[in-house]
Amino acid sequence: MSSAHISARSPARRLPLHWLGILPFAAFVALFLILPTVKIVVGAFQTPDGSFTLDNIRGLFTPSILAAYWISIKISIASALLGCLAGFAISAAVVFGGLPKGIRGPLLTFSGVASNFAGVPLAFAFLATLGPVGIVSVFLRSELGIDLRVLGFNILSFWGLTVTYLFFQIPLMILIITPALDGLKREWREAASILGATGFQYWRMVAFPILLPSILGTLALLFANAFGAVATAIALTGSSLSIVPILLFAQIRGDVLGNPHLGYALAFGMIVVTGVANAIYIWLRARSERWLK
Amino acid sequence: MKKIWAWGALLFGILYFTLPLVGMTNFSLKMRRGEYSFDAYAKVFGDPRFQETFTYSVTQALFTIVFGVLLVVPTAYWIRLKLPGLRPYVEFVTLLPLVIPAIVIVFGYIRLYNTSSWLPLTGSAFGTNILLMFGYATLALPYMYRAVDTGLRTIDVATLTEAAQSLGAGWATILARIILPNVLVAVLSGAFLTFAIVIGEFTMAALLNRPAFGPYMQLLGANRAYEPAALAVIAFGITWGCLGLIQLVSRFQKSAPPKA
Numbered sequence: 188m189s190s191a192h193i194s195a196r197s198p199a200r201r202l203p204l205h206w207l208g209i210l211p212f213a214a215f216v217a218l219f220l221i222l223p224t225v226k227i228v229v230g231a232f233q234t235p236d237g238s239f240t241l242d243n244i245r246g247l248f249t250p251s252i253l254a255a256y257w258i259s260i261k262i263s264i265a266s267a268l269l270g271c272l273a274g275f276a277i278s279a280a281v282v283f284g285g286l287p288k289g290i291r292g293p294l295l296t297f298s299g300v301a302s303n304f305a306g307v308p309l310a311f312a313f314l315a316t317l318g319p320v321g322i323v324s325v326f327l328r329s330e331l332g333i334d335l336r337v338l339g340f341n342i343l344s345f346w347g348l349t350v351t352y353l354f355f356q357i358p359l360m361i362l363i364i365t366p367a368l369d370g371l372k373r374e375w376r377e378a379a380s381i382l383g384a385t386g387f388q389y390w391r392m393v394a395f396p397i398l399l400p401s402i403l404g405t406l407a408l409l410f411a412n413a414f415g416a417v418a419t420a421i422a423l424t425g426s427s428l429s430i431v432p433i434l435l436f437a438q439i440r441g442d443v444l445g446n447p448h449l450g451y452a453l454a455f456g457m458i459v460v461t462g463v464a465n466a467i468y469i470w471l472r473a474r475s476e477r478w479l480k
Numbered sequence: 481m482k483k484i485w486a487w488g489a490l491l492f493g494i495l496y497f498t499l500p501l502v503g504m505t506n507f508s509l510k511m512r513r514g515e516y517s518f519d520a521y522a523k524v525f526g527d528p529r530f531q532e533t534f535t536y537s538v539t540q541a542l543f544t545i546v547f548g549v550l551l552v553v554p555t556a557y558w559i560r561l562k563l564p565g566l567r568p569y570v571e572f573v574t575l576l577p578l579v580i581p582a583i584v585i586v587f588g589y590i591r592l593y594n595t596s597s598w599l600p601l602t603g604s605a606f607g608t609n610i611l612l613m614f615g616y617a618t619l620a621l622p623y624m625y626r627a628v629d630t631g632l633r634t635i636d637v638a639t640l641t642e643a644a645q646s647l648g649a650g651w652a653t654i655l656a657r658i659i660l661p662n663v664l665v666a667v668l669s670g671a672f673l674t675f676a677i678v679i680g681e682f683t684m685a686a687l688l689n690r691p692a693f694g695p696y697m698q699l700l701g702a703n704r705a706y707e708p709a710a711l712a713v714i715a716f717g718i719t720w721g722c723l724g725l726i727q728l729v730s731r732f733q734k735s736a737p738p739k740a
Contacts, residue, residue: 204558208558209566215551216573220621223588224580230591246680273496277614284486301497303673306680307697308715309500312703316503323499339503354500369550415581418682422698432583435638437586439687454584 196386196448207254228458230451243452251429252444256456259414259431262345266352267409271402274360282368295365298358305355310422313351343424351423352413359412360405367401403469411464431457501716509707520710527707529696535687539695540609541678543578544616545671548624549619553667556628557659560637572740586615586684608688615684620677624670631666632659665733669726676722680715 234240247253281291316323319336327333341347371394379389417432426433431453437443438450524530559566577585589611593601601607601710644654650730660667682694697715701708 205562208562209555209570212551212555212570214615215614219589219618220576220585223585223592226588226592228582261701273489273493277493280486280489284489285483286486286490289656290490296723296727297497299726303676303723304716304719307682307694307701308680308712311697312500312504312716313714315507315709315712316500320604322503322506354497356497407550411579415583418534418580418680418694418698422701423683425702432581435583435587436683436687439583439590450587454587457581457584458579461579461581 203245223304224458227451227454230448231455233448233451235448243446243448246446246449247452247456251358252434252453255429255431255434257459258429260460262348262352263410265349265412267406268355268415269349270353270356270360270409271406274357275364275402277357278361278365278368279306279374284367295362298361300358302355302358302362305416306418307422309351309354311407313347313423314342314353315352317347343427345428348420348423348428348430351419352416356409356413358407361410363405364398364401367398369398373428400471406463407468407471411461411468414461414464502649504709504712504716506712508706510705520706521714524707524710524714533691533693533696537679537681540613540616540692541675543613544620544678544724545674547613548617548620548674549667549671552621552624552628552657552661552670555658556625556632557637557655560629560632561641571625571629574621578622581616582619582681583616583684583687586687589615590687600623603690608690612684612688612690613694614676615688616681619681619684620670620674623673623677627666627673628663631663635659635662667727668729672722672725672729676719679718 217462231243232239234242247256277294280292288354313321315321317335317340319342320325320364321342324335327335342351375393376389376398379393384392384451415432417436420428420430420433421436424433426437435450435453435457438453440448444453508520509516509518511517511523555570559570586595590602591598591612594609595603601611627682637659640658641654644658649658679699681692682698685692686698697708697711700711
């Protein structure tokens, strides 16, 4: 190793010189990732003059803020669940369903593009599709006589946002779960069928338990993904739907809550929710990797 | 039976993903009453605000890429070469921007680097531009780091370094002329992804009050009918282009590995 002959020359200086190499990176991460986050977390527990308090956290438990968290969590859970379900179905169809082999490559490429096509333009695309004069709404109304608005569907609502989020949730699920499905060994299926298992039994008792950690893990990741999404929500609904990221956005712009430190607490709550979701993801992924090597 | 089910799932996927794309394309062409036209695109491209904000975001993206490469390549190289024990920790840190929502990070920036702080970056337009660039570099860090680290895994870093050193090369020469060319494809993948992220980014630019493309799109969306759809088509084209270029460069690498 090269480190051996360096240490032969200058044993005393070896350690500091090595650490110097990652100093720029460490400084960047500290200044522009860690410190800003710490600032928010600490601020959530401070009064404006700097002393410790739990009032900001307590301030979150007002009906309007709790309602914002609740609808945010509901949208995130719904879009994560549906994203997982649809992504799994599409991925399984391509891997096991006996579809032409040529579909797989384009599907993964498209998933890469679609999972990155979020934010403001995605909202525009859905407004042009499911909005009041969108292509699907108009088609259903004029050709089939179904008025989505009479049915209670509104793009600026819980379901509207959920359907829109699915556009980046489903592809993310496909990108993560396809390698996991590839990892299911053909031998396991053969072994199960030799022992007399039906296809359903194989899925219920062999494949599904093996896949469960990666599915649940991806679920957590999709949840965090939807929970932190700001741009799509703002471009789609303006400020008519009060979800946490929109509330925080308005708070940073103009202190709509009337207490700057309540803003810190709101942001801290977001970190806690996405942090917990990601901790679950990391833990479950470590478990699933035991089987899918 | 199984096939019907599989085709059904695929068909649903195709329908769900093409309808919005068809919807936005169709809508963007309907500005002139009763016939299809490119009026909305002409309006968008002719808008000086479009040109300004788009140029601004492209410039930001290019600076972010340069900064990201200068930051990530030496770090990932150094960690593989000298501090392999740190790898899991550094990897964890680079994934943090996926966990902490961008809106929280930029909130921290605003509070930490305001005019009354020790580093008053938000005090001037130039300082805010720098801050925004750092913010974008943070957002792109997970993708950039992962791409470069994967690229470094395929080459023998230690041997290449020793060979270069024994020929008298210094660290800068090794990085610029040995390591970088060898992981160029990985770096380009990271760069294109960074470009796709930065060009449409909304939250950070809006909250730091910079005239970027993302906030411009949002503003237009709130005030116009047909132009937003045209912008969505343009933005989708850019994303598609960036991801397509990644496919292209990685295929290029596979077809000609020994010469690199």
